[in-house]
Amino acid sequence: MEKIIMDVNQLKIYRLACKVLEGKLKVKDFARLINKSYRQSQRILKKVEDKDFLGVIHGNTGKTPHNKTPEHIEAQIKDWLSYKYQDFNITHFMEMVLENEHYPQMPKKSTVHKLAAKHGLVKGVRRSKRRSFKPRPRMEQEGMLIQFDGSNHVWFGSERTDLLAAIDDATGKIVGAEFFYGEKSQHCLKVIKDLIEENGIPEAFYMDQAGIYGKADREWESQIARAFEQLNIRLILASSPQAKGRVERLFRTLQDRLVSELKLYNVNDIEEANKYLKRFIKKFNKQFTVKPIEDEKAYRRNVFGNLDLILCRKERRKINVGNIFSYQSVTWLIDEKRCYRGRQVNINTHVDGRQSFDIMGREIRPKPIKSSKFLGHKKRAV
Incomplete structure (x- = not known):
């Protein structure tokens, strides 16, 4: 004989329905007690009258949902999130599985998130309450403004290194980046030189007034200012991190995505990290770059002389x-x-x-x- 289990609420509805059928309770009171409409209450009473206690049990009880994720897929996702991709957020995890595993049975994002939450594998993000700032509109043309900054972080291995990065304000495109030991302005000049050789001379640079040079390297600040004056580049010094929000958000994204990928591919030295960084930038720009307001670029051709003698x-x-x-x-x-x-x-x-x-x-x-x-x-x- 099949065993049927009723929960407390179903048992309550059944007992009240029996009272209505016995004439001890009015239908409108029954509807109010079970928090249902009058018409729905009448349908429940009809089912109880025809099927007895089976009338209050949902028709899908005991059946496997047609959209339930198969156990072998759930087990595979759990295994990946527990070990190989444990440092990845859900969106990044799904992108990397598509890129590396070629897994055709991957469910949609909401399903993967529910499975990860079920097993306690959701990567949490701690967000402190911060003052909100009005976003500044993007520049109209690519090359009008480059936001430039550095971040000291454990990017790979166990030692802290510096990542210098430049992002175009109009498109969000990474136009230059490289790992260094020590955030010296000599390294800044190298990234800027590579950027100009590949794209041309931008109209302006937005840099951190305090963080990028460091207190012990003030001499290099004048070197960069001199080089920019020779190249007719406007230098804008930001007085707070919020002033250059796009490059700050870029580093938050890189500290999430880039660190996870460097760890996944066992990158532990700066030479290999810089090689992988070039590959990562191509993928990043393809995915996150936005179309500028104007198609014409603001980069200028170098007519100021040998960059080796300027930068x-x-x-x-x-x-x-x-x-x-x-x-x-x-x-x-x-x-x-x-x-x-x-x-x-x-x-x-x-x-x-x-x-x-x-x-x-x-x-x-x-x-x-x-x-x-x-x-x-x-x-x-x-």
Whole structure:
């Protein structure tokens, strides 16, 4: 004999229905007590009259729902979220399964979220109460404004590294990014140089006034300002993180998505991380870039000279009698017949670490003739 189980509410409805059928309770009172309409109460009474207690049991009781997720699919999703993709949010998880696993039976997002919640596998996000800021409208053209910032984080492995990134304000496209050890402005110049070589010269840069240079590296701030002046780029310094909200949100996204993917593919050194970063940026831009208001780009062609000599650290020294000058406690000789006494020599430290010398743009090749211990005194940029 089939065993039928009634819950407390069904038992209550059955007992009240029996009282109505026995004439001890009015239909309108029955409807009020079970919180149903008068017509629905009449239908319930008819079922109880015909089927006795079976009349209050729903017709689908004991049946498997036609849209229930099969157990083997639920088990597979649980296994992935428990181990291989444990650091991924639901949306990112589904994207990576589609990319890596080619799993044709993946349910829709709401179903996956319910299954993850059922097993306690939903990746929670702690959000503190913050002051709200009115969003600034996007720029009309790509290249009108580049938001630039750095983030010190455990991106891969166990050590903290710096990720410098630039995002176009009009489209949300990542136009430059690279991992470095230490957020120095020499590294900033490298990312900016790569950006310009690939896209052209933008109209303006939006940077953090305090965070990007660091208190111990103020000299580099003047170097970037000098380089931007030479390239006719407007430099806007933001006084708060909220002022450059798009690049701040970018880093929140990267700390979620990029960190998870670097861990998934066992990336543990900076060389491999930078290789994977290029692949990640292509995928990110394809998925998240928006169409600008105007199709015409604001990037400009470089007509200002050699970027190697502009986006670099520049220092000057005065040439003395005998065509000699001192730099970092080393005496250098310009071995030429021409006399340069009283002129200024430019010492250029490039983003790749190379060093070059020039006088009014003409390259020279001086020779070191005497050296002593360099104490590392800082000089202001010219």
